[in-house]
Amino acid sequence: MTEKLSPPAYVEGDPRELTLLDLNARFLPHEQFRQLVENITQDGCLTSTPLVWHDAESGARIVLSGNHRTMAAIEAGLTRIGWLEITDPLPRQRQIALQLSHNAISGQDDPAILKELYEELESVEWRQYTALDDQVLNLLEKVDVESLAEANLDFATITIVFLPDELKRAEAALDEAKKTATADARWGVALTQYDDVLNALETTRDAYKIGNSATAFGVILATFERHLAELTDGWYDAEAQTASRKGTAPIETIFGVRKIPTAVAAAVRKSIEDLIRAGDVPEGEPWRALEVWAGAAGEDTTE
Template sequence: MASTSSVDWNALDIEARQVDPTTLRRREKNAHYMAPAMFKRLVENVKIDGRLTTTVLVCENKDGSLEILSGHHRTAAAIQAGLPLVDALVITTPLSEKRKVAIQLSHNSINGEDDQSLLAQLYASLDIDAKKFSGLDDSVLSGDKGPGATALGGANIKYDELLFSFLPEDRVRFEVELEALAKRAKRFRIHAAPQ
């Protein structure tokens, strides 16, 4: 059966180069996003490492410019961290726009999943600085991924997190009071604590 695809699926010619990250062209559209706190963590990790530890994938266009297909955030982090050069894999095979998009999307979407039990074991073995560097938090210990960016609509939401600690008998009294408040105001979600 003949392919009806308009994309050229020939093997790619690729070479490794060190390039100035400020010269790399960003794709006009990139569906992959990163929350500001995660990007800040990425920048800090790049500063600590003194380099990118994964390569950026770019393609060489007819005009000689290099266009990012995978690694937009890593490139931006490298620039912000002040790296003069980054390692890049350069696709030298001429690419159609559809092939560029297909590669971009595949790099953003085809990835593995974590074994939650093993992830928790690995994370628990780290000291506090290594845990910070990992970009994870203690929710991995319970297997709770917490609300991801998708659940929050990818929005840049500012929030405050409160943690209450009670003695067992005080917790029961607090829960009774909270239930009483909830019954009085069924339309609203109320969280209260004595001052």
């Protein structure tokens, strides 16, 4: 990779003394260029800064980015503008790379937010100042702001790759997890739950006056956490007070929480260690302390 550039300096001067690119991939439609000239005339200055390379050998100051702004400033009659100036030697390859990157890496507008901001402009003059063309404006008319409210969320896609051994263990864990839920034909047909998910999101958004679906989903998860104990229906017969199936059950469904205070956890751990030392609980199965505490130590619960 090429060496890092020195930070560019802010320089002011006559835009007519700058050298424009002979070959510029970025073009500006005539109507937009006229609007740019009009905006600069109205402002009396440039409100965005061109990038200029000062070639020490020739003495020329070459505009790498901002050629249209520079031309518009000249046409608007400005005799002095500011620009960012690079003085490091720049091979031709790097000049082109800088030019193209400034043209290409320009970001994209969130249509919902763009529509919301545009509609705040009450004056026709300010709307014209934005230079949004008919194509963009027609798209804005079709935008449903509420449906696109999350378009600006940062997100990352995570891919988990399982090696053969890990895949077997993951499949076994998933099969075990399925056993903790009550039988439901919709488990394997996720599309049938689509409406339920949307209804849950809508109800949550209405209840908390939330516009963001991701935030509403967080509330749903928090509500789920508060009702962990209700998942006992998947393995416990409350009327008979016995297990309704074989296998295992998540311990959090017993207590209704995933965590307990450290002081309580330390006391529980000490009690388990005492039971192990006394031989009442097998060393490799500390959870059997629950049998002792429940008064079921004499029963055979093995399967």
